[in-house]
Amino acid sequence: MVPLATFTSYYGRPIVKASPWKSDIPAYLFLGGLAAASSLLAAGADLSNRPELRRVARIGALAGGAAGTVALVHDLGKPTRFLNMMRTAKPTSPMSIGTWILTTFMPLASLAGAAEIAALLPFRVPIAGRLLDLGARPAGLLAAAVAPGLASYTGVLLTDTATPGWHAAQRELPLIFVASAAAAAGGLGMAGVPVGEATPARRMAVGGAALALVMEQRMEGSMGLSAKTLHSGKAQRLFNASRALSIGGAVGTIVLGSRNRAAAAVCGAALFVGSACMRFAIFEAGQASARDPRYTVVPQRERLRS
Amino acid sequence: MWGWSSAPDPARDTGWINAPARKGFFTDGSVCIGCKACEVACKEWNGIPEDGLQLLGMSYDNTGGLGASTWRHVAFIEQPRRAVGSDGFTPLPMVTAAPDQNTHAGSAETGIRWLMSSDVCKHCTHAACLDVCPTGALLRTEFGTVVVQDDVCNGCGYCIPACPFGVIDRRDGPPGARNVGIAQKCTLCYDRLRDDMTPACAQACPTQSIQFGDLDELRIRAHDRVDSLHAAGVTDARLYLADPNDGIGGAGAFFLLLDEPEVYGLPPDPVVTTRDLPAMWRTAAIAGATLVAGAAAAFVWTRS
Numbered sequence: 001m002v003p004l005a006t007f008t009s010y011y012g013r014p015i016v017k018a019s020p021w022k023s024d025i026p027a028y029l030f031l032g033g034l035a036a037a038s039s040l041l042a043a044g045a046d047l048s049n050r051p052e053l054r055r056v057a058r059i060g061a062l063a064g065g066a067a068g069t070v071a072l073v074h075d076l077g078k079p080t081r082f083l084n085m086m087r088t089a090k091p092t093s094p095m096s097i098g099t100w101i102l103t104t105f106m107p108l109a110s111l112a113g114a115a116e117i118a119a120l121l122p123f124r125v126p127i128a129g130r131l132l133d134l135g136a137r138p139a140g141l142l143a144a145a146v147a148p149g150l151a152s153y154t155g156v157l158l159t160d161t162a163t164p165g166w167h168a169a170q171r172e173l174p175l176i177f178v179a180s181a182a183a184a185a186g187g188l189g190m191a192g193v194p195v196g197e198a199t200p201a202r203r204m205a206v207g208g209a210a211l212a213l214v215m216e217q218r219m220e221g222s223m224g225l226s227a228k229t230l231h232s233g234k235a236q237r238l239f240n241a242s243r244a245l246s247i248g249g250a251v252g253t254i255v256l257g258s259r260n261r262a263a264a265a266v267c268g269a270a271l272f273v274g275s276a277c278m279r280f281a282i283f284e285a286g287q288a289s290a291r292d293p294r295y296t297v298v299p300q301r302e303r304l305r306s
Numbered sequence: 307m308w309g310w311s312s313a314p315d316p317a318r319d320t321g322w323i324n325a326p327a328r329k330g331f332f333t334d335g336s337v338c339i340g341c342k343a344c345e346v347a348c349k350e351w352n353g354i355p356e357d358g359l360q361l362l363g364m365s366y367d368n369t370g371g372l373g374a375s376t377w378r379h380v381a382f383i384e385q386p387r388r389a390v391g392s393d394g395f396t397p398l399p400m401v402t403a404a405p406d407q408n409t410h411a412g413s414a415e416t417g418i419r420w421l422m423s424s425d426v427c428k429h430c431t432h433a434a435c436l437d438v439c440p441t442g443a444l445l446r447t448e449f450g451t452v453v454v455q456d457d458v459c460n461g462c463g464y465c466i467p468a469c470p471f472g473v474i475d476r477r478d479g480p481p482g483a484r485n486v487g488i489a490q491k492c493t494l495c496y497d498r499l500r501d502d503m504t505p506a507c508a509q510a511c512p513t514q515s516i517q518f519g520d521l522d523e524l525r526i527r528a529h530d531r532v533d534s535l536h537a538a539g540v541t542d543a544r545l546y547l548a549d550p551n552d553g554i555g556g557a558g559a560f561f562l563l564l565d566e567p568e569v570y571g572l573p574p575d576p577v578v579t580t581r582d583l584p585a586m587w588r589t590a591a592i593a594g595a596t597l598v599a600g601a602a603a604a605f606v607w608t609r610s
Binding site for chain 1: 362364365370371381383434437438439440441442443458459460461462463464466467468469470471472474475476478486487488489566568569570571572573574575576579580582583585586587589590591592593594595596597598600601602603604605608
């Protein structure tokens with residue numbers, strides 16, 4: 001169908017409201033994904049006896065999850081009321097479900113991560129150190145069991161809104177987010193682990209980056225008119241940076257990742273930052289789609305005409 | 307959870323026993339004079355802080371839109387009048403009754419018509435703000451309306467992008483004002499309703515453009531009003547959000563408009579976002595499974 005050339009609005013003012021969220025939320029989207037995919041990488045490293053990869057991934061899961069939780073609480077209008085999230089569990093609210101997923105994940109990932117940090121200390125921690133050693137594996141594996149939910153629910157968090165750019169991406173966004181999470185966690189593993197032990201990290205990073213790039217292409221088709229918001233302003237700069245870093249990082253990983261530690265670290269960092277840029281790009285594109293009434297009115301008019 | 311019955315009864319569906327008849331507003335834009343008494347009465351009664359005293363430079367509307375501290379907003383549209391019949395445009399009969407007063411809205415001499423209508427929270431049958439609220443701060447009252455519990459909301463802001471009308475917002479000032487940092491919107495004067503009183507805006511409206519009452523009765527009244535306007539030649543008149551089968555299951559607060567909804571800053575075909583949520587959860591499940599499969603594949607056929 002031919003898109004409407006013109007549309008009417010109330011003096012160009014927005015119809016839907018953009019979310020009040022600041023950079024805390026896209027930062028959390030990235031950090032939560034990083035934590036989730038890292039915990040899966042850590043579980044695999046644990047089961048396949050790769051201690052260095054396990055250490056980096058467990059610490060990544062702990063640090064990403066902790067920083068993400070801080071960002072989430074910081075973004076609240078009333079941070080002191082954070083615990084009100086625990087009053088209820090609502091399947092109609094992706095934020096409620098996500099809070100419960102994160103609440104389950106964090107103690108488990110923290111225990112596994114703390115065990116790795118304790119092992120790095122120059123002295124043995126009495127009793128607690130022994131408990132950490134015993135609990136690390138079951139906690140790490142349980143965290144990995146929760147991780148798929150943690151990595152994917154954030155996609156639904158954005159698409160379950162009236163923000164045109166996000167809602168229209170509902171078929172692709174959760175897949176893009178898990179793929180981007182894998183790219184970030186794999187990139188971290190590549191940067192922190194010698195190449196001999198980092199094979200799974202490289203595979204995860206390249207596979208994640210490739211899937212994210214393919215799904216982003218499909219998402220632009222689904223987004224229709226609101227895909228324009230990915231190609232202007234702040235979102236465009238972030239989106240282009242994300243694609244360049246992801247493609248460059250993935251190609252570099254395939255060519256040099258298994259040979260040169262320094263090159264692997266650079267490629268890993270590129271994939272890591274590329275994943276972060278993608279979260280911010282999609283966040284900013286959605287915000288822009290809410291601020292311009294065109295993206296609300298035109299698709300609804302076309303729906304009514306068809 | 308997403309019960310889509312043809313005769314939804316949100317209060318009873320939520321679990322209220324012996325709930326009174328669903329209450330609502332019928333806002334008739336054909337008799338609104340743009341006086342903004344509703345905006346003032348709402349602010350006064352609800353103790354809403356001032357939220358900007360600027361001139362917007364677009365029309366006689368300097369309020370702009372609904373927000374955390376604006377729960378009634380009178381839209382004011384000045385538009386060139388097109389020929390009668392083209393694009394469904396028609397002048398109001400009161401205009402032609404006073405052709406000699408060229409100051410009159412929509413007079414033949416000016417070639418301009420004024421549209422005015424008071425906007426408010428729609429108190430949707432299927433309310434996205436309520437669905438997505440993670441704390442349960444937003445609740446369905448016994449009157450079928452949607453209200454924020456000020457002492458429960460933690461200001462997560464999720465309701466704001468969820469609302470298909472851009473109604474609810476987080477109050478961000480002025481410093482020291484009540485409820486800064488939490489979501490705010492029209493309560494349909496929940497406190498007054500519980501004392502059997504009319505909401506402040508409807509009480510203050512001098513032309514009965516804002517009518518309050520039992521929703522069933524308001525819908526009948528609104529259809530009668532549209533029929534009489536059509537009979538009088540005002541073919542633009544149409545009801546907005548009065549249909550229980552629309553994308554939000556019909557609104558508790560619905561409208562009679564004289565042009566397309568978007569002219570008034572309203573979405574032409576709003577849909578509650580949670581209608582698609584089951585499909586979204588399925589996509590997330592596929593995504594989660596993909597991540598697990600990918601992570602497993604990363605470890606297959608490798609030497610440790």
